[in-house]
Amino acid sequence: xxEVEQNSGPLSVPEGAIASLxxxxxxxxxxxxxxxxxxSGKSPELIMFIYSNGDKEDGxxxxxxxxxxxxxxxxxxxxxxxxxxxxxCAVNLFKASGTYKYIFGTGTRxxxxx
Amino acid sequence: xxxxxxxxxxxxxxxxxxxxxxxxxLDFQATTMFWYRQFPKQSLMLMATSNEGSKATYEQGVEKDxxxxxxxxxxxxxLTVTSAxxxxxxxxxxxxxxxxxxxxxxxxxPGTRLxxx
Numbered sequence: 001x002x003e004v005e006q007n008s009g010p011l012s013v014p015e016g017a018i019a020s021l022x023x024x025x026x027x028x029x030x031x032x033x034x035x036x037x038x039x040s041g042k043s044p045e046l047i048m049f050i051y052s053n054g055d056k057e058d059g060x061x062x063x064x065x066x067x068x069x070x071x072x073x074x075x076x077x078x079x080x081x082x083x084x085x086x087x088x089c090a091v092n093l094f095k096a097s098g099t100y101k102y103i104f105g106t107g108t109r110x111x112x113x114x
Numbered sequence: 115x116x117x118x119x120x121x122x123x124x125x126x127x128x129x130x131x132x133x134x135x136x137x138x139x140l141d142f143q144a145t146t147m148f149w150y151r152q153f154p155k156q157s158l159m160l161m162a163t164s165n166e167g168s169k170a171t172y173e174q175g176v177e178k179d180x181x182x183x184x185x186x187x188x189x190x191x192x193l194t195v196t197s198a199x200x201x202x203x204x205x206x207x208x209x210x211x212x213x214x215x216x217x218x219x220x221x222x223x224p225g226t227r228l229x230x231x
Contacts, residue, residue, distance in 0.1 A: 031216075032216075032217045032218065034219070034220070036222075041205075042224070042225070043207045043222040043223060043224050043225040044158070044207075044222045045222070046219065046220070046221060046222075049217055049219060051216065051217055088157075088158070090220070092217075092218055092220075099163075100146075100211075100218055102148070102160075102220055104157065104158050104160075105157075106157040107157055
């Protein structure tokens, strides 16, 4: 089982709809969770992070975390064609050695259709 | 968010030469920076973790003598690809870690596209 799993997509949604991106993780020691957006040929850009169970909203984006089920999701409301990109889920966990480790999923490609 | 810069944004070099890529955190201090490589249509691959004032930690399969990392200050880490070959052509991306309360955020530089002829 991969440490962080995402459906590769593409996930296609019509303009104006809600896009729902999901991510599951295997290590229950994971502490904080991040969503990045990466346009083709560009580096990842941090959208938001979450570390407490529940929802966290930032503009059109809502991150949802359920530690019991070990999943984190990102909702994009009123999807726009400019949201078309690959969305990376990342998990930060604290290792016994005293170091932090980031683990990235392989990303979900989102296509918003005009 | 925080700003991380990379230089150069792209470089073309001949096989056998060395290339140095700089990564700077512009508005915060970063004791830890990361170096990634990404091939077309593939996911990010962590190469190494760069710690200020100490040796970098390399991921399995990454040659430390080929990819030299120096993190001499709290705002600068460099990656030198030594004796580059065409198979080293890739998109190299650095990131810097910023601690905000209980969360360690990671901010990415814009990347450096390396082409080895």
